[in-house]
Amino acid sequence: MARTLLNVPAKAARGEIIEIKTLIAHPMESGYRVGLNGAMIPRDIIDLFVCTYNGAEVFRATLSPAIAANPFITFSTVATESGTIEFRWTGDNGFSQTESVLIAVE
């Protein structure tokens, strides 16, 4: 399991635009680097990040190798109701990770 750092407000007012910050530990090996043995290091990246809010998709990003190691993505969403905000990262070599946080909306 890759370590993640998620920053989502625990509470928000209904209709408020909240900022979400996400970091995940991943090398994002581009596939264009040469290793010490002279051979190309195979590509190993996260290529998709999806955020759902109580099951509904609210944000999606398709990543190329040009995204920096330990991908950082910040975006916003409208706090509509209390529930679960879920994040899913998928990528090369079967990489798949899901994390979720709870939000209380008043």
Added chain:
Amino acid sequence: MTAAFLRVAILPLVAGFASLALAADIPTAERRSGSEFMGPETRAMQDDDTTNPGMLWVLDGEAAWRRREGAADKSCADCHGYAQTSMNGVAARYPAFDAAKGRPVDLEERINMCRSEQQKATPLPFESQALLALTAYVGRQSRGQAIAVADDARTYPFIAAGREIFERRQGQLDLSCASCHDDNWGKKLAGAPVPQAHPTGYPTYRLEWQTLGSLQRRLRNCMIGMRAEPYAYGTAENVDLELYLMWRARGLAIETPAVRP
């Protein structure tokens, strides 16, 4: 030239902290962390815990702190309790003299001594994610505190030895650490400003590395840049250099986990 010659000449006479201080090269008022030489975007990345990639290792280290390990089935927390209090200020005092070993040990070695002696677990390899994580977590508990290597007479010879390495010309390019970091800090090496080489934020997330790394890794980088043979991880030379650099940086605030270009 004269100043450089005098520094070398003074070395054999060094007998204590006071005389070490007399030979200080960068006046206290002019000592500046590497973070003051970097751009606003990199500083912003460091200063916000929600965007600092080094915090990924700190979080890993926090989990490792509570995890029971080894034949003794003990965690760091079993002996040290809350790191927020027990480790507060510790990283600012390392490397520190270890009486049993009769020499200074750095934070990485100290953690591995705990693993061997208390947890009865195998030491973690240098630059392993696990060792970086624990070191980052312990280091994080000293953030903002002034670097304060203990005024311990037993460490003086090791500080002097570290200084000797710092000022020794090495490698095919025949440069010393001091050539750049004492004598030419603030100038530009190609496009990059030369900092004063104060180890304020280790382990540090270097953008060049795209990962967290130790001070010893950074020292080896510079040696390779000088086309010198780097000292192996864990050698006395590296620890002496670490100790000298921390002594030289005393008073500057710990920034662990720092972000650097």
Added chain:
Amino acid sequence: MIDYDRAMQATRRSILIGSARLAVGAGLVSLVGTIPARATPQTMRDAIREAVGDAPLRTGRVTLDIPSLVENGNTVPLTVAVDSPMTESDHVKTIHIFNEKNPQPHVITIALGPRAGKARVATRIKLADTQQVVAIAAMSDGSLWTASADVIVTIAACIEDVN
């Protein structure tokens, strides 16, 4: 909520309508037309065409915040914001980022909608060299907007793998 592929198709359809309007529009810039003056590599033009079609793009509404001088190309902070009310009837559907000198021109494509509240996204990218970075936003009304920025990448003087 967002069907990415459908959003992309919709964007392509919208471009055709948009380009017909563009023929008589004022103050509109064709990205494909402006790029050759900057000697932009063909690969970025091809990638942009593949993503958003062959339509001209308008400059404006998109703000691309990226440092003009970076100390290391391995991690370059980037924020893109689009001036949009982000309502059901008027919002940003996709944002694309491209570069001209990395091995691959595409950097990231973001699909969003009215639930985003505001169209502002930040990430960190790799830039292999000093180059131009281009952001393109596709709006719900079919219009395409763009902004670009030049970034100077300081080449690291001492690199670890030198030996």
Added chain:
Amino acid sequence: MVVLACSAAAAAPGEPALRSFAIVGDAIPDSLTGAPGDAARGRAIVFNRQVGLCLLCHSGPFPDEKFQGNLAPDLSGAGARSSIGQLRLRLVDASRLNPATIMPSYYRTEGLTRVAPAFVGKPILTAAQIEDVVAFLATLQE
């Protein structure tokens, strides 16, 4: 004063030998190779940050070269300030002129400490490269 520096016999077996040269005053008057260098090749060496390394520390009248260093003197007018022989000694072994200089000795393999194995016994530049760089620096008249 004439000093004979390294000679082929001094080099370790199997290592590339340094050619012998004579220092006269503050200069090495004669070409290390016996022939003049090529300024165009020298320019490429000066600009290459893995070969000449020059622009890491020096700036010069090269407006198209980004990120020139300022740890060392500007190369503008280097060819007007110094003779070819003076330029040659500065490159070969600047420490003979100023023991405290940070300028590496580009054609010296002895008296160095802890050289990485890949570089042991090798000068930073070959004799021919030194001559090329000297020829280029001599063109910097203003």
